[in-house]
């Protein structure tokens with residue numbers, strides 16, 4: 436297997452100061468939100484790499500930088516050895532763009548409700564002047580819908596069917612990598628399983644690679660080859676599903692896993708990890724997890740632990 440995606444020292448800082456307030460009070464300090472800090476990982480071809488963490492951990496920001504929807508503040512993303520931010524050859528840029536697609540949590544929000552399904556699916560291909568003859572119908576069948584559905588509108592479908600349409604649209608440009616941002620979290624549990632099975636089948640049939648973004652550890656455990664755990668924008672642990680679930684080394688991973696399977700009758704998460712997620716504009720010193728960590732020491736408050744290799748995992752904790 437070769438490396439398809441290489442994420443290197445990726446950081447994203449947002450300026451979140453209020454411009455109108457700055458005009459009134461000139462010396463108001465600027466506020467910066469570090470969404471992602473120094474994130475490093477590789478995704479192997481035809482593998483599933485999952486990023487997990489609570490909301491605000493920087494998962495979606497990384498996904499958007501990988502597809503090129505956001506520019507990194509520092510660091511870079513290489514797809515097949517090409518860094519799109521610094522590449523100047525237009526043909527290589529065009530090809531790399533079609534090699535990466537993204538699917539989102541809310542399929543309905545990502546499609547134009549006034550367009551017919553055929554036009555929604557073919558949009559990326561039309562944009563690149565590709566051949567569209569019979570393509571929408573073929574893709575619909577590939578994702579388990581009917582060719583006749585091409586003439587319908589999005590509102591005529593269920594949530595699961597709409598996500599299938601989004602998957603068909605993502606497949607239209609024959610991508611190598613699909614970034615999946617919480618693709619099943621808006622769906623009922625039974626429908627979730629069907630969509631995940633479809634994604635798994637497509638991965639084998641088409642040799643796809645997935646960067647899978649999720650807060651749902653039960654889903655991630657079953658589909659991933661490798662998992663990266665994010666906390667306040669930093670990778671705190673990385674390993675295979677078995678390593679992470681059977682022997683988590685980072686106290687945050689341990690907390691996430693011990694609180695994972697508790698879902699009430701309404702599908703709501705109960706007993707979330709203890710403690711508040713700190714304000715990302717003013718993150719804690721040292722190890723950002725120290726205010727919630729049950730085994731934190733004085734060193735944890737002052738020194739940030741580096742991500743280091745430990746067996747086949749990587750972990751950022753002084754005590755691991």
Ligand code: SF4
Nearest residue numbers: 722725728735752753
């Ligand atoms: Fe806990 Fe310290 Fe490890 Fe951070 S470095 S996870 S505070 S033990």
Ligand code: MG
Nearest residue numbers: 490491494495
């Ligand atoms: Mg998100």
